[in-house]
Amino acid sequence: MSATTAVQTDKPLPFVRFITRSYAQLVLVAFALVPAYLIGYLHFFQNPALKFENHPFHEIAIAGATFEGLFVTYVTWQCYRSSGEPLLRWMTLGFLGFVLIYALHGAFTGLAHQNIWLFLLYGPASRLTMSILLLIGLLSYHRPPDPADRRAGARYLLSWAAILLVVNVLVALLAYSTVAGVVLLRVMEAAALIFSMLNVAILMLRRPRSPLMLVYGISIMSFALSSVAFLLGSPWNHMWWLAHVIFASGFFLLSYGVVQAFLTTRSFATIYSREELNARLAQEMDRTKNALKELHRTNQKLAHLAATDPLTGAANRRHFIACLETEVIRAQRDGTPFSLLALDLDNFKWVNDAYGHQVGDTVLQGFVRACLDAMRPYDGVARVGGEEFMVLLTRTSLDAALAIGERIRAATASTTFAGEIGRKVSITVSIGISQFGRDGRTSDALLRAADQRLYHAKSQGRNRVSTV
Structure with missing residues (x-):
């Protein structure tokens, strides 16, 4: 054999495959932790006393988030009605809970100097509610679809909306109670952080193969890091604003996953990873090739019979x-x-x-x-x-x-x-x-x-x- 003969193979060497797979996972982890770098920078190199208090800007931002949240809630609900996946049902409720509670955080911006707890408590309450509902949804991942009669109509959704309005009332009562204060605020934010990290831990243990669950995991990590930023920040300083941006980034990323599900299978469980798609494509190509060969043989037989x-x-x-x-x-x-x-x-x-x-x-x-x-x-x-x-x-x-x-x-x-x-x-x-x-x-x-x-x-x- 000539010394210049090149050996080619379709499959990479196991070592090369391990290195590239590890590199891809490290890149994803680094991407998910980008907010942590920003939090560290502000915490160690910025003066926490610097503030940007702009009520109209805050109200406009919250109003935009509310409308965007309502849209995502509707799209998620439509996906759930189509596929019946319990995860999508709880995600719908998570989006709805966040919107209905977080909207009051913006609505009470003008009262920040009269009753700051009425203004602030709705923020961690919305994040805590959403993290709890998303955790319940994650625990129901891959369970059998809900019956069609349960998905029909909006009665289920409206009943939960009523429950969430009760939560709003309870938050208002807490804001006017004697327990309102920094401790309550931090306890609620810490609880949101804990439930978000539970979400992340369960994802790492179960390792679902759907690419949309990867989007889900990065989004939840953003929610957890936003709670970290809220705990380190104080109202109107740069860390506090950064926390809003981090949460919004995770929210937008999760909404992207929902929209991808809506535009494809309307399911989080039946969208496949690249490896699965390649395997399924190869399998279908083999089936198609065999079917074409069989069709060719059949056509030849039919042509022979027709001419003989x-x-x-x-x-x-x-x-x-x-x-x-x-x-x-x-x-x-x-x-x-x-x-x-x-x-x-x-x-x-x-x-x-x-x-x-x-x-x-x-x-x-x-x-x-x-x-x-x-x-x-x-x-x-x-x-x-x-x-x-x-x-x-x-x-x-x-x-x-x-x-x-x-x-x-x-x-x-x-x-x-x-x-x-x-x-x-x-x-x-x-x-x-x-x-x-x-x-x-x-x-x-x-x-x-x-x-x-x-x-x-x-x-x-x-x-x-x-x-x-």
Whole structure:
């Protein structure tokens, strides 16, 4: 073997595959932890006393988040109604809970100086509610779909909306109670962080293979890191604003996953990873390839059956006429002659009457074999009637056709065919020959001339070949 011969393989080496897979996982982890880098930067290198208190900006941002959340809630609900996945049901409730509670965080912005706890508590309450509902949804991942009657209508959704409005009232009562304060705020935010990290831990343990669950995991990590930022920050400082941005990034990413589900399978469980898609594609390609091969074989069988006489294996009349028409077109184009043989077994009716049709069928089959043995390898015989046959001799003049016809006649006359037990059946054949050009330039003219010569051979005593 030459030293320059290159060895190629479709599969990478195991070591290379391990390195690339590890690299891909590290990149994902690094991407999921990007907010942590920003939190660390602000915590260690920025003055926490610096503030940006802008009520209109905050109200506009919360209003935009509310409308975007309502849209995502609707899309998730439609996915749930289509697939019935419990995860999507709880995700719908998670989005709805966040929207209905978080909207009041924006609505009470103007009261930040009158009752700051009424303004602040709705933020961690919305995140805590969403993290709890998402955790319940994750625990229901891959459970059987909900019944269709449970998904129909919006009654279930409206009942939960009523529950969430009660939560809003409870948060307001807490804001006006004696327990309102920094401790309560941090306890609620820490609880949101804990439930988000539980989500992440369960994902890491279960390792679901759906790519949308990867999006889900990165989003939950963003929610957890936003809670970290809220715990480290204080109202209106840069860490507090960064926490909003981190949460919004996770929310947008999770909404992207929902929209992808809506545009494809409307399911989080039946969207496949790249490896699964490649495997399924390869499997389907193999199935398609095998199906095409089988279809090709079937078509060949059907084409053979459509062109073949089932008794003798010779070509049938339709196939013979099609070949004759093609040969006429070729001969008209280049002028090279061809010839036709019209064959008819002599007194074949007597064979059927004397020995029965089963013996007659055996004679017909033996006659075709005798013809094929006497002809050129590339010529063929066609059965065009009961005991009538035709032979198309391409690029063959009348003299060569006469010689082939004589061989067929002699082979038939010298062959005995099996009859009843202990008896043999002999038969002869009469043949008429026509040639393209000499007897016409159309298929009808050539067939008519060959038949006329065949009848002439019959009238001259049978068992002969006629060219006139």
